[in-house]
Amino acid sequence: MKGIITSILAVLTFTGLQAQPLPATPKLVVGLTIDQLRTDYLEAFSTLYGDKGFKRLWKEGRVFRNAKYTFKGVDRASAIASIYTGTTPSINGIIGERRMDVSVLRPIDCVEDPAFMGNFTNENSSASQLLTSTIADELKIATRNAALVYAIAPFRDAAILAAGHAGSGAFWLNEQTGKWCGTTYYNEFPWWASQYNDRQSVDFRIAGLTWTPSHSKEKYTFLPEWKDMEFKYKFEDEKANKYRRLITSPFINDEVNAFASELLEKSTIGQDEIPDMLSLTYYAGNYAHKSIQECAMEMQDTYVRLDKSIAALLEMIEKKVGLQNVLFFITSTGYADSEDADSGIYRIPGGEFHLNRCAALLNMYLMATYGQGQYVEAHYGQQIYLNHKLIEEKQLDLAEIQNKSANFLIQFSGVNEVYSANRILLGAWNPEISMIRNGFHRKRSGDLFIDVLPGWTIVNEAPLKNKVIREAAIPAPLVFLGGSVKPAIIDTPVNMEHIAPTLANFLRIRAPNACNASAITGIR
Numbered sequence: 175m176k177g178i179i180t181s182i183l184a185v186l187t188f189t190g191l192q193a194q195p196l197p198a199t200p201k202l203v204v205g206l207t208i209d210q211l212r213t214d215y216l217e218a219f220s221t222l223y224g225d226k227g228f229k230r231l232w233k234e235g236r237v238f239r240n241a242k243y244t245f246k247g248v249d250r251a252s253a254i255a256s257i258y259t260g261t262t263p264s265i266n267g268i269i270g271e272r273r274m275d276v277s278v279l280r281p282i283d284c285v286e287d288p289a290f291m292g293n294f295t296n297e298n299s300s301a302s303q304l305l306t307s308t309i310a311d312e313l314k315i316a317t318r319n320a321a322l323v324y325a326i327a328p329f330r331d332a333a334i335l336a337a338g339h340a341g342s343g344a345f346w347l348n349e350q351t352g353k354w355c356g357t358t359y360y361n362e363f364p365w366w367a368s369q370y371n372d373r374q375s376v377d378f379r380i381a382g383l384t385w386t387p388s389h390s391k392e393k394y395t396f397l398p399e400w401k402d403m404e405f406k407y408k409f410e411d412e413k414a415n416k417y418r419r420l421i422t423s424p425f426i427n428d429e430v431n432a433f434a435s436e437l438l439e440k441s442t443i444g445q446d447e448i449p450d451m452l453s454l455t456y457y458a459g460n461y462a463h464k465s466i467q468e469c470a471m472e473m474q475d476t477y478v479r480l481d482k483s484i485a486a487l488l489e490m491i492e493k494k495v496g497l498q499n500v501l502f503f504i505t506s507t508g509y510a511d512s513e514d515a516d517s518g519i520y521r522i523p524g525g526e527f528h529l530n531r532c533a534a535l536l537n538m539y540l541m542a543t544y545g546q547g548q549y550v551e552a553h554y555g556q557q558i559y560l561n562h563k564l565i566e567e568k569q570l571d572l573a574e575i576q577n578k579s580a581n582f583l584i585q586f587s588g589v590n591e592v593y594s595a596n597r598i599l600l601g602a603w604n605p606e607i608s609m610i611r612n613g614f615h616r617k618r619s620g621d622l623f624i625d626v627l628p629g630w631t632i633v634n635e636a637p638l639k640n641k642v643i644r645e646a647a648i649p650a651p652l653v654f655l656g657g658s659v660k661p662a663i664i665d666t667p668v669n670m671e672h673i674a675p676t677l678a679n680f681l682r683i684r685a686p687n688a689c690n691a692s693a694i695t696g697i698r
Contacts, residue, residue, distance in 0.1 A: 197658040197698055199682055200501040202444035203313075203451045204491060205336065207257060208480070209250055209329075210459035211506035213239050213649035219477045222393060227481035230488065231504065231653050236660060236697050240667045241652035243508050245613035247556075251284045251331040252613070253507035253670070254455070258308040258336055260674030260689025262612035267305035269615050271331055274554040281554055285334040293363040294371060295348050295355035299330060301339045302359075306688035308338035309674040310451050315340070316683040322443045326354075326433050327455035328421045334359075336453035343367075345433065347426070349417045352377030354433055366440035367433075374436075376420065376429050381410045385423055387471060388478045394471045405472055407461070419462055424479035427456040431486055444495040449681055454487070456480065458506075463639070465514040498657030501680050503673060506650035512642045515631045524629035524642075527588040529553050532624070539582050544570060556632065557620030558583075572596075576621050583622065588630040593623045658698040668694060 223229055245262045255268035263269040268284050275282045287300035310323045325336035325344045337344035341360055348355045353371045356363050385407040409416045420426055434454060443450045458480055461472045491500055516522040533553040540549035551561040565572055576594035583592045598614050626632055632641045671691040678685040679693040
């Protein structure tokens, strides 16, 4: 009798499993990364939205209100690299949009590569500085190169890092000409993209583009008393900077949509049973990188227009591919343009920190200690690079010099802490060290990382922009949307490294080769 009962239970169990087929693999994954999108702004301006953009995402999507990056010094490039590789800069090598190349002692772009020429641009670019595979690469491998993988962004780094090493193409807007451009690193520049540039690109239309508020002044509630005048920007008036200004306005999101529409119409993306990937980047930061105090109304209108752009994108994809066949993920780069320093009105402590002066004084200190020589080779951002060749020639201990340098620099006004490379890599663990370690690459980062006090301004020599330090967390959303996604709004924090393995789970492929994060569960 026991054996019969066991057999019946086994049959019922397997019958039940067979009655619940696995969800279909999406025909198209659409990743939308919105530069500097903030959950608090998104929700604060919700009375200004329509029903088909953010409100639809909140109603139909799996919404994580607090998605976080687990490393320090997040910017657009390091954020996008982390999303698509499922790991941090310490492994994928993208420590920022630009980094110091100590072999030539100059800052280089994270996608700069002289080996590959540009299409419709004189920039030489590739994904060769990205040291790990991406979810896009793994999709290419799993489909034996049959999947179509495209990335469209206002910015070169965003497009190339999202397309990965094996992408079908990456496109970004040329800020000098207004044409969509690419790189010979990928396949031949598509005919339809060249045709679009010849007939429809924004340089034909920019003379007629003027940015004014979408609503009446009374509807924009978050305004300082001294800033209640309606704005008006005509991009053509900016002369040489007109495309740069366009890229930092919400109008660039409509340009991304227009080019994506051309891609959907002129290619077979999302039209067969082999899953494809389309990665898009929008912009939601301050106009022309001004402070939020300077452009409070502009920021609110940016979110109004962003809402419309998202609605248009959803409608476009739904009409062309069908939402039931698509998996969307929408998230943020999780950082914000620097605020202005307090002018003294509010008496918030602060000051100016000059990295070049620190580097010069540190070199004098090291000469006094160890003898003549150029011990400080370079400095960039908040990092100082020591001359390893000189230190080796003098048979000095690098770790000792790093630690002595840190002890010297911590005495400067405005310095909160100084971390040597030796301490970051080998020191005792604590949450702060973990964040710094995750953003530190042992071959690309400096010997010393200077943590400047909140409220202090890092003064850089041209052409770098001064940066006011602010340590307050920036809430960033993560939304999944598609045919098999269960709607919910979740307040529990989730890490951005979990996006790539979650996509791999949906696509039933391997996660990127350096990704050790697990997939987010319960989405479908």
